[in-house]
Amino acid sequence: MSSPTDARPSRLDPAGARRPATGAGWRATRLNHPNPLWGSNGIAFGPDGRLHVAQFLAGRISAVDPATGDVETVVGPGDPVEAPDDLAFGADGAMYIADLTPGRVWRRTPAGEYHLVTADIAQPNGITCVGDRLFVNEMRSAGRLFELFPDGRDPVVLADDLAWGNAMQRGPDGWLYYPHMMTGQVWRVHPDGGPPELFADAVDEPVAVRFDRGGALVVLSRGPAGLLTRIDRDSGRRTVLATGVTGLDNAAFDAENRMLVSSYASGGITEVHPDGRTRDLVPRGLNGPFGITVDLGGRVHVADHFSLTSTPAPGEATTQPPWPDAALTRRLIIFAHGVAAADGLLHLTTRRGEVHTHDPAGDTTRVRVTGLRDPVGIAVAPDGALLVAEAGAGRVLRVDAADDAVTVLAAGLPHPVDVALDGAGRVHVTDDELGAVLRLDDEGAGPGTTVADGLGAPQGLVVDGDELFTVETARRRLLAISLPTGERRVVAADLPVGRPAAAGRAAPKDPPGVAAPPPPFAGLALAPDGALLLSANGEGTVLRLDRPARPDGRAGGGAAPNE
Structure with a gap:
């Protein structure tokens, strides 16, 4: 039983x-x-108070009740999004989605209508909203960081030569902070323009940059130990915490400043306490x-x-x-x-x-x-x-x-x-x-x-x-x-x-350096x-x-x- x-x-x-x-x-x-929530990547709280999770491998976006851990699919096989890797919400409640392998950015209205923002970005990944402004970076060598305009205006390049960008966020100082995954660096650039600045070097495999409710900077590592690096923006002093969550991908802080993290390696959503203790909100697998x-x-x-x-x-x-x-x-x-x-x-x-x-x-x-x-x-x-x-x-x-x-x-x-x-x-x-x-x-x-x-x-x-x-x-x-x-x-x-997520949809082709979601393979072995x-x-x-x-x-x- x-x-x-x-x-x-x-x-x-x-x-x-x-x-x-x-x-x-x-x-x-x-x-x-x-595993009900496999391949969890970008996460963000929506206007309904639920944590929305982009699932690159599953080709879907799920919403998680932060109180119960219940999971509901909100973007799935019938929608135009193929391989969502990150998401953000605008001031009007619209969801913006970085559709990685097809190279598209979508706007999904609160009513569930889709509008293509752009199809001209190579491997869009990190995405964030600052009020009604939209910013996206590219996960590739010599990538770029853009401001995009849903009304159809031409994108503005704010930074280039990114060594694989990923999850980014505006800090309390008004600058956009973003990782260079392949060089172990955190950079920042002002949304209104100006030269990018190197903020931190020798950070362990940075995959996401996040600020808690108190304005503290936290950098997530994509490595096996699940490291979180807190960096004081004034002194540069660092503290490193090992969570044990292999393959961290992204994080979000709720109204009580609880830190919730996702894992590309095992899915799920995990609460991380300041002392390193963890609790599964949605179990990994x-x-x-x-x-x-x-x-x-x-x-x-x-x-x-x-x-x-x-x-x-x-x-x-x-x-x-x-x-x-x-x-x-x-x-x-x-x-x-x-x-x-x-x-x-x-x-x-x-x-x-x-x-x-x-x-x-x-x-x-x-x-x-x-x-x-x-x-x-x-x-x-x-x-x-x-x-x-x-x-x-x-x-x-x-x-x-x-x-x-x-x-x-x-x-x-x-x-x-x-x-x-x-x-x-x-x-x-x-x-x-x-x-x-x-x-x-x-x-x-x-x-x-x-x-x-x-x-x-x-x-x-x-x-x-x-x-x-x-x-x-x-x-x-x-x-x-x-x-x-x-x-x-x-x-x-x-x-x-x-x-089931692939039903009625052709598998996206692999862009250079990034494998598309893998085709199913039901292996068999003899013990x-x-x-x-x-x-x-x-x-x-x-x-x-x-x-x-x-x-x-x-x-x-x-x-x-x-x-």
Whole structure:
């Protein structure tokens, strides 16, 4: 039976946390809580007193009741905004939105009407209003800071050569303060013009500049420790506070001067007390998850776009699943999409077109391959070579363990997304556009042999003995396929996979240096005890699927924790 905290709404089931239906002998268990507010970025209080949250990854804007934490979508799939990253409210109550990847700035009236302010800014991000005046900066190298005019007048450039701008605000002295994320600096410029001034240097990864109700300057860090740096504007004296909120993005102060912060790495909204204590207003969780793997110690690792996130290993935690966010370990590995564990190492693909190998023990990462086109699923061969589904190029690759030499195993596929090996070492691949699972029998022999076709966008893939498991994302179910006979059976249905925010909307294209919101990837992994682990990216959880007995007679995943 679900506990009250486990009944959080999922993204595909707003009314509650409905469980998937499972086949005979299988049981589904969440390893973490659903995440109702994933990818939280710019935040600002609206005229209605609610905290409005721009969600770049979700393509939506939500409103949070500051008393209860209840979340309501106010800008969603039916609206013209694609990838909101920051927002601000004007004196008349209108909401101004920085739509990052399409390069647009919108004005949304209190009645919900949209007006395009401009489509001529590259990667608009930081946005703020000073009375009825509107200011926006660009998140890119050699970026600019503008005053924009909703009445159609030409923009005015107030500052240029920004090293990736972001959240900014006017200070008590009337100047606009803004960060240079890539140089660790805070700058300021007067809204009425004049040369910009360097205000603070050597600030830890500044992502947002905010002033509390008393006029104190607070700079947020986007790094793993969640640092807040308070800088006295007169003396320059600094105090640094570690919040533990990995990947801070933005902050807002309510009428009582409570500080609320957002996290691009884990979503949610967190209250930060002056002494560093934190309290979740909206709990954090997973942005995806996407690729998934499990190591021999039973620790589950997921590629979560902005981070590599891991659950506790069995016996490490004092409570049963579903784990709270505080039990998850996050390493900021940007644009992580696929992951595989072997021999104490974690191998990842990224949306930057790279293959990485991460050593958790030493917390070091090295780049193995660059220049790929949207690599997704990854697996490790018995000889240590990496197998990669390069979806954007329609290829399956082998990366040699010794010298990282890349060999093409298959080409000409529509969209290969995941790879797995059977007991004989043969490579299998899912293609969600072809709707099939293929086996690659001979290197360089073409697209391979069809194992199963007519599938509904298969993605995550596992081969276990003489059975193959794949996630049919279009039909939201987990399918088992007998390799000897081709017989199919449904293991679980009504799975929370897929991203509802993308419905009816083409994915925005990646601008230079910034990956657009990632395409859905429902990864699948086999645990050492025989359970299956599924990336339930429709609600932000990892699902564990247990069976009482495996087809070969061995124990099949053990008992799931009581819920």
